[in-house]
Amino acid sequence: MGNAETRREFLTGGPTAATLAAIPSQGASAAATAPPWYRRAYRWGQTNITERDPVRYDIAWWREYWRRTRVQGVIINAGGIIAYYPSKYPLHHRAEFLGGRDLYGELCQAAHQDGLFVLARMDSNRTAENFYRAHPDWFTRDSSGKPYRSGDRYVTCVNSPYYEEYLPAILREIIERSHPEGITDNSWSGLGRESICYCRHCAKRFKARAGAPIPPKKDWNDPIYREWIRWNYARRLEIWDLNNRTTRAAGGPDCLWIGMNGGSPSAQSRSFRDYKEICTRAEIIMCDHQARSDSTGFQHNGESGKLIHGLLGWDKLIPESMAMYQAGRTPFRVASKPAAEARMWMLEGFAGGIQPWWHHIGAYHEDRRMYRTAEPVMRWHEAHQEFLVNRKPVATVGVVWSQQNTDFFGRDDAEELVDLPYRGMTHALIRARIPYLPVHADHVERDGPNLKLIILPNVAAMSDAQCAGIRRFVERGGSLIATGASSLYDESGEPRKDFALAGLFGAHRQAPPSRKLSPGPHHTYLRLTPELRAQVWGPKAGDEPSIEGRRHPVLGGFDETDILAFGGLLDPLRTDSGVAVPLTFVPPFPVYPPETAWMREPKTTIPALVLRDLGNVSRIAYMPADIDRRFAKDNLPDHGNLLANLVRWACGEDIPLGVEGPGLIDCHLYRQAGRLILHLVNLTSAGTWRAAIDELISVGPFHVRVRLPEDVPGRAVRSLVSSLRAETVVSQGWATFDVTSILDHEVLVID
Ligand SMILES: [Zn+2]
DSSP: OOHHHHHHHHHHOOSOHHHHHTSTTOOTTHHHHOOOHHHHOOOEEEEEOOTTGGGTOOHHHHHHHHHHTTOSEEEEEEEESSBSSOOSSTTSOBOTTOTTOOHHHHHHHHHHHTTOEEEEEEEOSEEOHHHHHHOGGGBOBOTTSOBOEETTEEEBOTTSHIIIIIHHHHHHHHHHHHOOSEEEETTTTOSOTTOOOOOHHHHHHHHHHHSSOOOSSOOTTOHHHHHHHHHHHHHHHHHHHHHHHHHHHHHOTTOEEOOOBOSSHHHHHHTTOOHHHHHHHOSBOOEEOOSOOTTTOTHHHHHHHHHHHHHHOTTSBOEEEEESEEOSSSOEEEEEOOHHHHHHHHHHHHHTTOEEEEEEESSOOSOGGGGGTHHHHHHHHHHTGGGTSSOEEOOSEEEEEOHHIIIIITGGGHIIIIIHHHHHHHHHHHHTTOOEEEEEGGGHHHHGGGOSEEEESSOOBOOHHHHHHHHHHHHTTOEEEEETTTTSBOTTSOBOSSOTTHHHHTEEESSOOOOOOOOSOOOOEEEEOBOOOTTTSSTTTOSOOOOOSOBOGGGTTOTTOSEEEOOSOOOOEEEOTTOEEEEEEEOOOOOSSGGGOSOSSOOOOOEEEEEEEOSSSOEEEEEOSOHHHHHHHHOOHHHHHHHHHHHHHHHTTOOSEEEESSSOEEEEEEEETTEEEEEEEEOHHHHTSOSOOOOOOOBOOEEEEEEOOTTOOOOEEEESSSOOEEEOEEETTEEEEEEOOBSSEEEEEEO
């Protein structure tokens, strides 16, 4: 921690001794050795100020709310589209009802007096028309030269002096006036991916980089367009760095500029925000991911936390904006979100290592129920915070993702080609209560030593280096599951003749790949085959497979059926000798009229699943059938069970957790020195209907078994929710115990 930080805290009141004493493992000399603010602000609050609020903001009431909800930091609107202080820059538009008031400054001072950290909030990519008239040169232009607008506002260009001169001046002004700990920005990355700016700044700079004019239109097959994509990413990182240089120069080494970022790679892609590179620069991620969607569920918040921590490190914090208002399909900015809905989103965030940050729109509400939602959750968080941060995840399954796959393979169909396969795979893991971690494709070697199994859910665009990382993981005894087009494209999205990992898969393309989506679903099936002898199943055999032998263990639980519903299409593949093919493709036949619904071609030799048991400890499954995507779409239990079977087979016995009992439970396992921490989130109530949830339904009992690391004796277990303590049964390195019931969530400490 730098001297500037100490001095600023002293001058502004800083965190009080009481605040610091609440942080674990600091001891009596906490004040002298306290880590910087971004390592110890575990709970945040944000009242997103509307233009009307300066005449009705009851600061005393909100201070009491800060205290009740145990926040340690607040995010306060300062400037950008709307200024909440009397800026000396005449074009910095003051809030309509600000009058002569410095509302931002008053709130900042109050927060500092209360021992809270302050992030000044900006929202900086648009302006009113008078600004545009004064500096038309600073604004984005379409190919006809017309300025891009968002509503009645004009969108500024990231390559213009607006970002290089004007915004840094605003940041300096805010820091000099009020000394916030840092600055956030809601819309820092400018124009999104769907619009191309042709302003003269962009034209000049792109020419200098690419030696070509800005592409005339979106065309993913054009290498110049792809270079334009990469150039845009690079520019956002330059802005990130410039803003940090500015805030640190003005406010000291810990005065960070931290923007805001999204909760998923596809959201980041739409805004040219390279999550991996941002996380190498960031000390803390302020995550703007406020509510669940019906398609991804509450569990997406646990997933987001794990994915971002995988990039950022598990020693850093990821506060997340959590809407107390009705965010969702139809937003209602000033109506309360049902408390159970908001609560479950928060609890899933905790399970993924996310910190709470309540978010209200406006400082005055006629729907006062929203003020009751955060307090009990935040108080629980405070009471148990030592178990909720600075921990390492325990999982043996890694699910690979990369933003380049989202961009250069997914292109305009990333939801279908990239997100759905990933989601189907991870939902199958959650449903089977198998702990997993998102692993960036560049981090397979870094994370590999802790993992038994790597999964590539249709990770098509992979560099040679990323593929080499997968090969080394398998050489060292790791197992692999890959689906669909994994490794069939290079990092720019150019197709390869065959899978780069074909040698591992034991399967080869026969036809050139096609990115084209065939509209589905198709009335297709998979045929369960007996375990076949390698010599029978070869490229030359061609004949109907022999019917000897038993079925493969990955088909466990399907004894009473010879077929499974599928829904996708499959191309022929050439397989290497020595592989097992327990599933084959049954081509489409009519659905209507019912009289025609009979299989025209009941058996083919087109593989739907190719298995290799390398004889040592590595097992490899290549699944051309897009069961992962189908599971995300159709939610058929057979598909989830098949994926779970595959994972269990590929892992051998190497899964550190078993949870038996009814319901849909999302399990997250962590370790700290001498203890394990297990989150069990009850998703059962939400699983039967759709948002919003308004009644929590308890499920149980559960029988839990967890593998003990060497430094965890595991003889006792205590609950952080129901406050029960119990002895465990320890046997052969595993602890077992029972959990009677779970209402919303349970967190267990095993030590
Ligand atoms: Zn431009």
